[in-house]
Amino acid sequence: MATDAELPSAPPAWWRDAVTYQIYIRSFADANSDGLGDVDGIRSRLPYLADLGVDAVWINPWYPSPQADGGYDVADYRDIEPMFGTLADAQALISEAHALGIRVVLDIVPNHSSDRHVWFQAALASPPGSPERARYVFRDGRGPNGDEPPTNWPSCFGGPAWTRVTEADGSPGQWYLHLFAPEQPDWNWANPEVVEEFHDILRFWFDLGADGFRIDVAHGLAKDMTGGDLPADILADGARFATPYWDQPGTHDIYRGWRAVTAAYEPERLFVAEAWVETPEKLARYLRSDELHSAFDFSFVRSAWDPIELRSTIDASLAAHHEVGAPVTWTLSNHDIVRHLSRYGRPQSERSANPLNGWNGVTDVGLGTLRARAALLLLLALPGAIYLYQGEELGLEEVEDLPDDVLQDPIWERSGHTDRGRDGCRVPIPWTPDGPSLGFGTATPWLPQPAHWKDLAASVQADDPSSMLHLYRTALTVRREHLAGRDLPLQWRDLGGDVVAFGRGDAFTCTVNLGSEPCAVPPGRVVLASGPLDGGSLGRDTAVWTTAD
Numbered sequence: 001m002a003t004d005a006e007l008p009s010a011p012p013a014w015w016r017d018a019v020t021y022q023i024y025i026r027s028f029a030d031a032n033s034d035g036l037g038d039v040d041g042i043r044s045r046l047p048y049l050a051d052l053g054v055d056a057v058w059i060n061p062w063y064p065s066p067q068a069d070g071g072y073d074v075a076d077y078r079d080i081e082p083m084f085g086t087l088a089d090a091q092a093l094i095s096e097a098h099a100l101g102i103r104v105v106l107d108i109v110p111n112h113s114s115d116r117h118v119w120f121q122a123a124l125a126s127p128p129g130s131p132e133r134a135r136y137v138f139r140d141g142r143g144p145n146g147d148e149p150p151t152n153w154p155s156c157f158g159g160p161a162w163t164r165v166t167e168a169d170g171s172p173g174q175w176y177l178h179l180f181a182p183e184q185p186d187w188n189w190a191n192p193e194v195v196e197e198f199h200d201i202l203r204f205w206f207d208l209g210a211d212g213f214r215i216d217v218a219h220g221l222a223k224d225m226t227g228g229d230l231p232a233d234i235l236a237d238g239a240r241f242a243t244p245y246w247d248q249p250g251t252h253d254i255y256r257g258w259r260a261v262t263a264a265y266e267p268e269r270l271f272v273a274e275a276w277v278e279t280p281e282k283l284a285r286y287l288r289s290d291e292l293h294s295a296f297d298f299s300f301v302r303s304a305w306d307p308i309e310l311r312s313t314i315d316a317s318l319a320a321h322h323e324v325g326a327p328v329t330w331t332l333s334n335h336d337i338v339r340h341l342s343r344y345g346r347p348q349s350e351r352s353a354n355p356l357n358g359w360n361g362v363t364d365v366g367l368g369t370l371r372a373r374a375a376l377l378l379l380l381a382l383p384g385a386i387y388l389y390q391g392e393e394l395g396l397e398e399v400e401d402l403p404d405d406v407l408q409d410p411i412w413e414r415s416g417h418t419d420r421g422r423d424g425c426r427v428p429i430p431w432t433p434d435g436p437s438l439g440f441g442t443a444t445p446w447l448p449q450p451a452h453w454k455d456l457a458a459s460v461q462a463d464d465p466s467s468m469l470h471l472y473r474t475a476l477t478v479r480r481e482h483l484a485g486r487d488l489p490l491q492w493r494d495l496g497g498d499v500v501a502f503g504r505g506d507a508f509t510c511t512v513n514l515g516s517e518p519c520a521v522p523p524g525r526v527v528l529a530s531g532p533l534d535g536g537s538l539g540r541d542t543a544v545w546t547t548a549d
């Protein structure tokens, strides 16, 4: 009989080092010519994604929704928004993706629903104290007439987090909680009916073949409703961390229940959490063995393009994840964040008050492109999983000059037109150099594209060896060949203060020069570089992968 030591170990789970491509469905590909992307648009571009070499896609919410927040206001969790297609289209997409070896991760929105959800409509039609109201967070107001909100909590989109309703008899009534827009009432996760409903929704999509879920606002579900008002200093700091509603202990119990749901599936389905918590240690608490599989690590979003910051943030994330045996899930950009090409193209000196915007100052697109190319090789060489955001492979920058009247992000209105919101990273992507929307579709797109994006169209870059698209495809191929599926811990190499360099195992080395002076290309065979190597030297903001063989 074989002893444990002789038994072959199980292959590592696919998601531990997968490369997942985020599809912001509204802006990916428009097959039905209404100016908005859709399910059939995604289906038509699956061969492109297979050719790019990604292992999975994550699709932003595609459920029926009034689109008050780009689909993060869900009216029905078990169907597809008619503007995007049908459930049959979604099923076809999942099987076509699987046939190409691409897994499909969906986006679940458990912190809040749409105010058009039947359960919220029922809550509005029912009296205070009713079971219908107990699925959401309703409270009486303060003050003699109850006309002040129950707490001073702010909405993440600006304004208060409470809205007052009118009761059935026409009198001013209770208040409901919405940490985001008023059209997004928060669920009450202390109610077992809500817990059961979401287990059932998860099973619905897993049974249709979904391989996993990204969890929206994963750190917000459990609330301490006895928490009371926020102190002035927390409010002044944007109420991002120390509040009675972010990262509460009860959240972990919710995910233990979710893990039990996925564990019943063979193969087990995946969760990846969007949890904006304060430290990597707090993030890792969501990744204990009976909780979630993975969670986005936003350290590259929070860090400057700076060797000291990058080295220390990478170290901190690796150490915290190691403690719980989870891989780090790295990412540079998503649909909420200023595109990293633009973040890196700005002077890295003055941080924006909003961490999603990175740095203040004027964007130098040339510099941003150079750094984005190097950042890709840095990211892809790290141990762990990677999420890419659509369009970064084309070298798209943040669109910073969208006219006021096209802006759709609720942040624009709710901030009283002081914050332009996130539309600049959501502009439909260019596929070809011509047509009314550069191949996105045949109608006028929902957000206008910059004219010069014709030069960045996928078809234009496809055969150009110097293009960003070519770099992404090649880097993904090389990563698969040298790093994927292998347990190769990171070992730092000391090549001087401005150089971030590390080995993965004995053979593979990644070296990034963040200084202004060239440095020597390390010994070994060059397998890929993010820019030209000038006579054996590595120029500023350039990365190289070398191997010992």
Ligand code: BGC
Binding pocket: 069, 072, 109, 180, 216, 217, 274, 335, 336
């Ligand atoms: C999503 C955002 C959304 C918010 C509310 C997030 O973190 O990524 O796009 O506006 O949750 O659902």
